[in-house]
Amino acid sequence: MKQILTSSIALLLGVSSLAMAGNEPAQVGPRPLYLVNDMEDGELKNKLQSCSAGPFHRTDFSIGHRGAAMQFPEHTKESYLAAIAMGAGVLECDVTFTKDKQLVCRHSQSDLHTTTDVLAHPDLAKKCTVPFKPANPATGEDAQVECRTSDFTLAEFKTLKGKMDGANPKATTVEEYMQGTPGWRTDLYSQTGTLMTHAESAELFKKYGVKVTPELKSAAVEMPFNGFSQEMYAQKLVDELKQVGFSAKDAYVQSFNLDDVKYWINKTPEFGKQAVYLDDRMYEQEGFVATLDNMKALSDAGVNIIAPPLYALLALDNDKKIVPSEYAKLAKQADLDIIAWTLERSGPLAQGGGWYYQSVSEQIDQDGDMMKVLDVLAQDVGVLGVFSDWPSTVTYYANCMDI
Template sequence: MISACNGSDSAPKSDVSDSTFADKSDQPKPTNTKLQDLGPIVSPVPEVDPRAVAPQAVQAGTRPYFLVDSMSDGPLKTKLKSCADGPFKRTDFAIAHRGAPLEFPEHTKEGYEAAIRMGAGILECDVTLTKDNQLVCRHQECDLALTTDVLSNLELAAKCSIPFTPAQSTKKASVSCCTYDFTLDEFLTLKGKLAGSNPDATKPTEYLRNVSDKRTGLYSRGTVMSHAQSIALFDAAGVKMTPELKDVRLAPGSTRENFIKQLIKEYRDAKIDPSRVYIQAKKLDDVLYLAANERDFAKGASYLWPLPSSVTDDRLADLYKQGVRTISSAWENLTDIDKTTKKPIPSKAALAARKARFELVGWTMENDYWLTKNGDDVYEMLDVLAKDVGVKGVFFDWVGTTSYYASCMGLK
């Protein structure tokens, strides 16, 4: 039942063909290596503080009230105001995008715990690989210089694929630090920070300092997590899980199939019921592999697809016939703006997908783009996605906003 997102969530999506998502890896063609041939898969699972994740009253926080108060008078505002005293509940409609990255570093224990407290029913771990072939939660393989403190550790910084090069009068600073540059043990020593960089930096520590003026650095030094650690945390909290199979650099001799098997193995090792797992994939072949080989996990899998305005009924019918059941797409692809009222309405593509029996998931709201908008923009869009498009859930960077709405509207 779920969806995911990419790094440019706020940018309008264009009409993109399936070939856009083809694997662009320049790795040599893999041999038929089996998963067990790649060595042990060992990801230390931390002790989980039961106080941090035990079932508790959902705390929607102050932001929903701020947004509702800023809305224009009308039926939607009246309804949302009537729910000010709660109670608020956990719902699958509220999907935490990488945790709570509006304020907390993404893919960190602290961000996940914040999302759990705000009522997220489903939480996301974007899955990439380390140097020793271990699964970790990170949106992109090579974003560590943007999302962690790796450049503050000289020993680790020296291992980055592209070492830090200071800015010059005619050139911006450059660096690239990837999960595959480090072992799992090394990765777990890093601390998460809000995504950002200073392109004019002349020193590595200066490169780390830039944070959007719409966000805060108060919750930096977050605890980064392996995929297995995220499973343990989410399981203890009783929430569902939506890992995304990212584009990864595979170990020599490995295959994409090995990567998928490794991810599923960690859920099985943790004895997680497949009904609690919603695997996301941008590669159609990944979804089709699940449909053919992992039917229990395929039931909730979603195809991350732009759902172009030019989509045809035949294309949708073909996807359904192949085994795709859920399409996860950006809110821009699922909605349009009425030329007369200037209000959001369902897109023709979204309505066509629903008619073709697909379930839909939307992403991502409450990122930087939405911070320039008011309560009308946020809650009117969410209302259309929920009631008119009929999405199963929406990814949010601050899931308390969703929990308030979902609880008020009686969504599950």
């Protein structure tokens, strides 16, 4: 116990416990076994229970989605360190930019009002694209506010503190608005929330020996932005990885914008080889149906890895068993590798798991079903890795199954 606590504290203080130990252990904590114990009885549950004593080690199959965002403020140093401690072998910085065109880690260019304490800084809050307007209980109108990274210089951005993503839309005061953390998350670890630039996150990941998967986010501002074009934006992301010393084999640059992926394939082919197309066609393109032709069109363009949401990869067969979807089968036929997102982002699964599990919701009614889904993704779909808001769950599974 003392050794575990010492390692945890060392990580949170930024000291390389991995260097001290000379290997890459993972601290999975109680949640994975809680999920396993909540599973329906059967062979899979027995197998996963047999691994409870560990040992557990870091694995590239476990990808930290925004760090460990289920319990830590996303895209903060503390969230990243927690994910590293849990054995995530790949970490994500969602990349956007500031007013002075510096790359920073935020899920969206327009989320500072829900993911940071910017509204608690009056001098900065008044610079927001849409300054805070309280809700109107008489009319039912929600509070309005939008604070973008591009509203602030990097120096101003660095004065902010990350908080758990959430807001109270019925708030009549800034203080009420900022108190919106979902009940199944926690504010216990949001007392620091150190924001990071993309370069700083890459330096941190390099220090701990984990791989990186930065996502180039869509700009909320019109591009080019003060002379900063989309191509310059995509190139700067790669340049900062190179400057820190990341080799292309340890980086999975990603984007929902296929043109970004094609840019990397054509202009930085060493990084383009592992560039990830975040496939949103099934919910952004009305009437989209996966076909072998539209999957092969991606591979013909040089795309090697696609990453759709969990539900796109799963279906129910005639016996209501969770199986690979037609999308997943066609992607494999087109020689595309697959990464799935996002486990541990739906909260308790008693009501079917919500958006991420929509294609198999009939078979999702307890937290332990998360492991059932993970097993289908790993064994039947054959994904390269799984994004999770609490990476220890995937780390536990991957170690137990020797992935």
